[in-house]
Amino acid sequence: MVKRKMIYEGKAKQIFSTDQDDQVIVHFKDDATAFNGQKKGQITGKGKINNKISNFFFELLEEKGIKTHLIKELNERDSMVKKVDIILVEVVMRNIVAGSLSKRIGIEEGVVLDKPVLEYYYKDDNLGDPLINNFHIEVLELATGSDLEKINEMAFKINKILKEFLDKREIDLVDFKLEFGYTGDGEIVLADEISPDTCRFWDSNTKEKLDKDRFRRDLGDVESAYKEMLKRIIGKGEL
Numbered sequence: 001m002v003k004r005k006m007i008y009e010g011k012a013k014q015i016f017s018t019d020q021d022d023q024v025i026v027h028f029k030d031d032a033t034a035f036n037g038q039k040k041g042q043i044t045g046k047g048k049i050n051n052k053i054s055n056f057f058f059e060l061l062e063e064k065g066i067k068t069h070l071i072k073e074l075n076e077r078d079s080m081v082k083k084v085d086i087i088l089v090e091v092v093m094r095n096i097v098a099g100s101l102s103k104r105i106g107i108e109e110g111v112v113l114d115k116p117v118l119e120y121y122y123k124d125d126n127l128g129d130p131l132i133n134n135f136h137i138e139v140l141e142l143a144t145g146s147d148l149e150k151i152n153e154m155a156f157k158i159n160k161i162l163k164e165f166l167d168k169r170e171i172d173l174v175d176f177k178l179e180f181g182y183t184g185d186g187e188i189v190l191a192d193e194i195s196p197d198t199c200r201f202w203d204s205n206t207k208e209k210l211d212k213d214r215f216r217r218d219l220g221d222v223e224s225a226y227k228e229m230l231k232r233i234i235g236k237g238e239l
């Protein structure tokens with residue numbers, strides 16, 4: 001399959017067209033940004049690790065009945081995926097208080113929530129991805145009420161599957177962000193990525209942060225945290 005031309009460049013990935021209208025290639029970069037692009041940097045080897053981890057999780061989810069955009073991994077940094085119309089809602093699922101939730105509700109990081117909390121953010125960089133609710137989503141026509149129900153159901157199921165998998169590897173799944181899209185035939189599938197860029201992972205014993213918060217908060221050892229997550233997930237820390 002040939003990469004034709006770049007049709008989109010995001011902060012961490014590039015999207016290329018292919019000779020198939022309904023398929024695109026995702027290329028994972030080492031670039032990292034935070035705070036809506038205000039902080040910029042590189043995490044050496046991140047692209048390869050995120051491609052591998054995300055594909056691993058998407059395959060695990062597919063096995064458990066969650067439809068995803070993934071078709072196949074092509075090489076260390078590239079994957080073939082179904083071309084989708086991304087729904088402009090970022091779905092965040094939280095099991096433990098951290099990050100913006102801690103600030104918003106005034107509860108310290110680390111408090112375990114009695115049940116998972118689902119949030120929606122409007123995917124719009126110019127607005128800084130504001131928190132929105134189901135009424136905003138319907139009024140803005142980002143998704144219908146019934147599509148949102150499907151998305152919620154998928155998000156809770158994904159949380160359960162990932163949490164169960166990571167618990168066994170002594171990782172706390174603190175929170176994570178999901179994106180969904182419509183395929184050509186109108187099916188809702190999980191898209192984007194699930195990686196240390198888009199999740200908070202804490203070592204269950206030491207509570208050490210093993211995700212992009214190390215970059216966001218200048219905690220150091222960013223590369224080794226990504227490698228450690230790769231090791232916990234696929235069993236080896238090198239590719």
Ligand code: TMP
Nearest residue numbers: 098099100101175176177197198199200
């Ligand atoms: P938050 O606490 O900053 O709102 O982040 C919640 C989760 O969403 C966390 O796992 C990191 C992830 N996330 C992204 O993937 N992209 C983003 O732009 C932001 C702000 C958070």
